[in-house]
Amino acid sequence: MEKIRATLCVVGAGPAGIITALEFSHKNPEKKVVLVEFGKKESKGIYKNSLDESIKFNDPSNLHGVYESTNKGLGGSTLTWGGRCVSYDEVDFLDRPIVNNGCTWNISIFDDVKKYMERASFYFESGSPVFNLKEINEFLDFPIADNFIEGDVTDRCVERWSMPTRFGKKYRQEIEVRSNIVLLEGYEARDFDAADKEGKISSLCIRSKLRELRIEADHFVISSGTQESTRLLLRNKQVFKNLKKVPSALGKYYQGHVSGKIASVKFYGNPKNTDYGFILDKDGVYLRRRFQFSKDYLVANNLLNTAIWLDNPLYHKPEHKSGAMSFMYLAMITPFLKDKLAPPAIADSVTKGHVGDRKKHLINVVQGLPGSIVKPAVIFYKRFLLKRKLPGIFLYSPKNTYALHFHSEQVPFEGNQMYLDKDNETLVVDYTLLKNDIESVIKSHKKLDEYLRQSNCGELLYWYPKKDLFSKIKNMSRDGIHQSGTTRIGKDEKEGVVDTDLKVFGTSNLYICSSSVFPTSGQANPTFMLGAFAARLSHHLSGKS
Structure with a gap:
């Protein structure tokens, strides 16, 4: 079998894999990087493939289809993403009763990752990594609507928007001209060597339809998205040879977001003063407000982190x-x-x-x-x-009435999981919404309604009777796009799968850079934060090389 020798091997060329490879290559121009991607260069549109075809949902009612959720090919999820860049919040790193002691990372990780947000912003082309209007001078005294006052509810949290940057198109040439990067497309990562006594993984076997290669490297990074990163580890349990057993968290605690619309907001003030759409910062980057709840309020009331933003009415209803x-x-x-x-x-x-x-x-x-x-x-x-x-x-409403879109954290639940079927190849997904997932959404809307009324800013107009809200939310919410939890960070192998440096427990040179390492899902889609983790990991690996 042909062998390739490298300092770093990155499996998966989505945004996290590309950032990891490029950052490491830039810091270590004399060291070789191999970037392995399953998708083929020539594939366009929906790429029917053996990996996606071998994923089975036991209950697909709250999940998008696999071809709607993931992308194979250089650039990964950015092939079709909208470009929304959002930061996680401090509360996402606090262990609260509502998350069933499932918050297995801590605030020190958040503080450290913030140092790398600027590098992530560079790759995503999303401007300055500032996600609160209180830190942007031109928007300091600019409330979302007349009479809004910040308190338990804030209108100052924003999402930033990329071009949207298609990472494959944007960075292919840079990858190909870097003399120390080898890009291998159309290869499936298959088999790692077992860890030796010191925890070192010596090589990885990859294959295409025409050939097999063995990659020998000092460091390996699995960056193949939640599903494929999890499947690769489930299929290669020999990497945990030095542990008494495979980490029990592997494949467990699968999360996404609860998302949908159950109400509109009617603002009382001048509709021309309502900030209903996008705003541009001084760099020409689009921003958009999100109603969010303060850390203290969420903790005191034991609620899941939720963002709610103004939206259009349902398009399909001609009313x-x-x-x-x-x-x-x-x-x-x-x-x-x-x-x-x-x-x-x-x-x-x-x-x-x-x-x-x-x-x-x-x-x-x-x-x-x-x-x-x-x-x-x-x-x-x-x-x-x-x-x-x-x-x-987003269209202006002369009636000052806008639909509200909610996007809420899920409880880390052991029963939401991924595991291999009897063939040791098919990835089976169990996923359901919990009672607390749904009730937290309802309570968050109730709080927003009360808060707006108290300040004479507005009120919520529910689309359904209160008794039907639970079933409506359960039936409307679909995810599988923002996946996390199945290889989560923990303090040891009893709690998680990787440590705070993203190194797999029981190994000395195998890492995972995927949103699967995020123990909590927060209110944010994970792409931007994962980019910051990737920049952080490349810095860490540079110190190890």
Whole structure:
């Protein structure tokens, strides 16, 4: 079998793998890096492949399909992501009763990772790594709506938006011209050597349809996304040879987010003063506000971390009477257009799987002319023809009423898990929403409603009777896009799978750089934070080399 010798081998060329490889290569120009990617260079669109075909959901009701959730190929998830960059919060690193003692990292890790956010921002092209408007001078005295006062609820937390940067397209040339990086596409990582007495893994066998290679390296980093990073470890339990047993957390505590819409907000003040859409910082980067709850409030009331932001009404319901929204909905259900306008998961968030009422939507379009066409045309230009694209579509409401989208943390639950089937290849996923997951969302909305009313800022208008909220949330929430938990950080092998440096317990040179190491999911999608962890890991490995 042909052998390749390197200082560092990175398995998986998504954003985390690319950042790890490029950062290490830059710091160590004399040392060789091998970057292994399962996806093939020539693959476009949905890439039907053996790995995704061998994933089985026992209950898919709250999960997007595997081809809607992950991407194979250089750039990984950034092939279709929208570009949202969000920081985790301090409360995500505090062990609280609501997370069942499942917070197995701590605030010192957060403080350390913050040092690498600037490098992550560089790769994501998301501007300064500042996620609170109180730290941005031009937005200091700029509330979301008339009469809003910050307290238990804040309107100052923001998400930042990438171009969106397609990592494969953006960084391929840099990877290929770096003399010390070897990119291998179309290879599946298969078998690690067993750890020796000192915990060292000597080599990894990879294969394509045409050949097998053995990579010998000083350090190995698994950066293949939550599903494939977990599957690779489950299939290679010999790496834990020096432990009494395989870490019990491996494959367990699978999490995503509870997400959807159950209410609108009606602001009382001047609708022209409401910050309903995107704002631009001095660098021209798009920002957007999120209602969030203070750390003290979440801890005192034992609630999961939740973000709630202003959104459009449901597109598929023509009762919104918006010609522009009806036009865009019709575009999203038109076969030859929908695949070009948005990734499947985002298109689904617009249509909600509904294809109907075309006649009523057409009436909205006609009655709203010329705005029905002009507004989407302007949006199309900003969203598809500019280098820094408009991240989304949010329309002004003269009634000062906006739908609310919630995005909430999940409880780390041992029963939400991934494991190998009898063939030792098929990855089986068990996933369900817990009572606390859903009730925390309901309580968070209740608090937001009370808080807005107390300050005479506004009120929530629920879409469903209170008695139906639980079932509505359970039925509407779908994830599988923001995956975490299955190789979590812990203080030892009894608690987690990797240590605070992301090194696999029982080994001396095997690391995991995937959101699977995050023990809690917080309110944030994990991509940006994972980029900061990748920059941190490359710095750590440089000190080891």
